[in-house]
Amino acid sequence: MAADLKLVSPDQASAWSEPEIxxxxxxxxxxxxxxxxxxxxxxxxxxxAYIVKDGQEAYDIVQEVFIRxxxxxxxxxxxFKMKAWLFRVTSNLCxxxxxxxxxxxxxxxxxxxxxxxAPDQLEQVFASERRSEMMTAMEGLSExxxxxxILRYYDDLSYAEIADVLGVKLxxxxxxxxxxxxxxxxxxxxxxxx
Amino acid sequence: xDCAGLSDRLAAYLDGQLGSAESELLEAHLExxxxxxxxxxxxxxxxFAPLTEQERxxxxxxxxxxxxxxxxxxxxxxxxxxxxxTRVDWVHRRVTLPLPMVLAYAAAFGLAVIWGANHxxxxxxxxxxxxxxxxxxxxxxxxxxxxxxxxxxxxxxLVNHTPQRDTF
Numbered sequence: 001m002a003a004d005l006k007l008v009s010p011d012q013a014s015a016w017s018e019p020e021i022x023x024x025x026x027x028x029x030x031x032x033x034x035x036x037x038x039x040x041x042x043x044x045x046x047x048x049a050y051i052v053k054d055g056q057e058a059y060d061i062v063q064e065v066f067i068r069x070x071x072x073x074x075x076x077x078x079x080f081k082m083k084a085w086l087f088r089v090t091s092n093l094c095x096x097x098x099x100x101x102x103x104x105x106x107x108x109x110x111x112x113x114x115x116x117x118a119p120d121q122l123e124q125v126f127a128s129e130r131r132s133e134m135m136t137a138m139e140g141l142s143e144x145x146x147x148x149x150i151l152r153y154y155d156d157l158s159y160a161e162i163a164d165v166l167g168v169k170l171x172x173x174x175x176x177x178x179x180x181x182x183x184x185x186x187x188x189x190x191x192x193x194x
Numbered sequence: 195x196d197c198a199g200l201s202d203r204l205a206a207y208l209d210g211q212l213g214s215a216e217s218e219l220l221e222a223h224l225e226x227x228x229x230x231x232x233x234x235x236x237x238x239x240x241x242f243a244p245l246t247e248q249e250r251x252x253x254x255x256x257x258x259x260x261x262x263x264x265x266x267x268x269x270x271x272x273x274x275x276x277x278x279x280t281r282v283d284w285v286h287r288r289v290t291l292p293l294p295m296v297l298a299y300a301a302a303f304g305l306a307v308i309w310g311a312n313h314x315x316x317x318x319x320x321x322x323x324x325x326x327x328x329x330x331x332x333x334x335x336x337x338x339x340x341x342x343x344x345x346x347x348x349x350x351x352l353v354n355h356t357p358q359r360d361t362f
Binding site for chain 1: 201202206209211233237242245253262266267
């Protein structure tokens, strides 16, 4: 059993499949959860960062997701889809954060925020010329469209995995993705005029 | 396939996720619909530009990037440890009760002791009385079993002291 989270390397964790982790959880739930954290925290961090555009908030959200995973009694059940659950909870927390930020945006402007973890790198990466236009255009989309575009083109999830995360059928994933991409075209076309 | 059907499946087609039958239908529609060709061209030109592995590594690969999260999650992980779960601190567990509850327990205990003592006295009296009754019954049974020894009293002789009419 790994005595500490640092002893499980990301490479080791990514080699474990969901059924193997569930099998391990029957004998040692702590090690299984350590593997889950190691395996998915980077993907979840970037998924959150694409939505909230803030490294510190994304970091806190991922941490909260894993705490919720530890409280979730069904998490290691054989028919439980761990990856889909983790991405779904991350998305929900991220969009809640964005909504709250919008609601009290002016209120927080003057407040001192904690020292961010990786703001410079994230902002720099997101603001690069080849990305900024697309990232800005995505701001104008609905939450459903933003989420499905991020899951597909930034988190690189398959259509089947996206269907699991969103709890919809494969055909719905295809049509929603198409509409989201068409909406992006509309937003980008209307942007210069605005 | 019509234009609406194509626009629903175009992203999947461009991602290579559409089945061969649907792809053929879509391509057949594209051959005869310039509007849909324009849409397909525009969509295929979209560049989402996700972070590269190098960029991801630059951000998350920083030394002790996950240190704060490890520290925050380790206490929760400890509770999942099987050895920790079985080693419940029965010895070190502090049990605190509010004073009214302690008084209530003490009163209930006192009442139980009094009730028990009362019942013990009554039970002893019942045993004693049962023993006495048993002795009396035994004596009666013995008396009934013995033959009568007392002499029969002499029968009375009837004497008529009434004066006869003729005697006057």
